[in-house]
Amino acid sequence: MSGFEIREALPSDRDAILSFDHVFQADPGRASFIDRALRTATCLVADRNGRAVAYGVLEYTFFGNGFVSMVYVAEAHRRRGMGRALLVALADRCTTEKLFTSTNRSNESMQSLLGTLGYVPSGSIENLDPGDPELVYFLDLRGCASIGVAEPTLPT
Numbered sequence: 551m552s553g554f555e556i557r558e559a560l561p562s563d564r565d566a567i568l569s570f571d572h573v574f575q576a577d578p579g580r581a582s583f584i585d586r587a588l589r590t591a592t593c594l595v596a597d598r599n600g601r602a603v604a605y606g607v608l609e610y611t612f613f614g615n616g617f618v619s620m621v622y623v624a625e626a627h628r629r630r631g632m633g634r635a636l637l638v639a640l641a642d643r644c645t646t647e648k649l650f651t652s653t654n655r656s657n658e659s660m661q662s663l664l665g666t667l668g669y670v671p672s673g674s675i676e677n678l679d680p681g682d683p684e685l686v687y688f689l690d691l692r693g694c695a696s697i698g699v700a701e702p703t704l705p706t
């Protein structure tokens with residue numbers, strides 16, 4: 551198989567996720583986040599040849615609304631539609647009418663990706679990362695059967 555599939559994360563995906571999530575190397579606290587996501591959140595992975603190479607997490611921690619707290623694609627697998635596919639699948643699973651996410655102002659890749667999916671800016675939060683505000687994004691799911699874009703055609 552040369553493409554990928556989006557599926558629910560399994561506890562056995564933990565090691566693969568830790569191996570490609572470079573933040574884990576700098577911040578071991580990331581493992582706690584991943585453990586919690588695998589236990590209690592909606593956690594999806596992009597599976598390529600039986601191995602998770604990207605993951606996304608949906609929680610309901612943002613004023614009671616859906617919040618995509620993570621989308622991370624292994625560096626070697628970027629720009630192949632996995633980030634987009636994860637966000638589409640998470641939005642499809644979101645049970646609230648309002649879906650939020652956030653990213654640093656310096657993260658132009660994520661901002662560009664969110665723009666292609668219809669997310670709109672929804673304010674910013676200072677004092678998290680010094681000099682790099684957290685930009686909040688909003689997606690209106692009211693009346694939408696899905697995120698409003700077709701499931702991407704997966705690369706073959």
Ligand SMILES: CC(C)(COP(=O)(O)OP(=O)(O)OC[C@H]1O[C@@H](n2cnc3c(N)ncnc32)[C@H](O)[C@@H]1OP(=O)(O)O)[C@@H](O)C(=O)NCCC(=O)NCCS
Nearest residue numbers: 620621622623628629630631632633634653659660662663
């Ligand atoms: C941001 C991130 C999730 C994007 O994932 P990805 O799988 O590479 O993105 P996709 O292939 O689905 O990209 C879809 C579209 O988003 C935009 N995009 C994605 N990466 C981009 C980049 N580096 N520069 C400009 N546009 C970009 C493009 O419009 C792209 O479409 P195209 O490839 O046809 O031009 C990925 O770079 C990543 O994991 N970064 C590290 C973790 C992170 O920053 N996560 C976000 C905060 S939680």
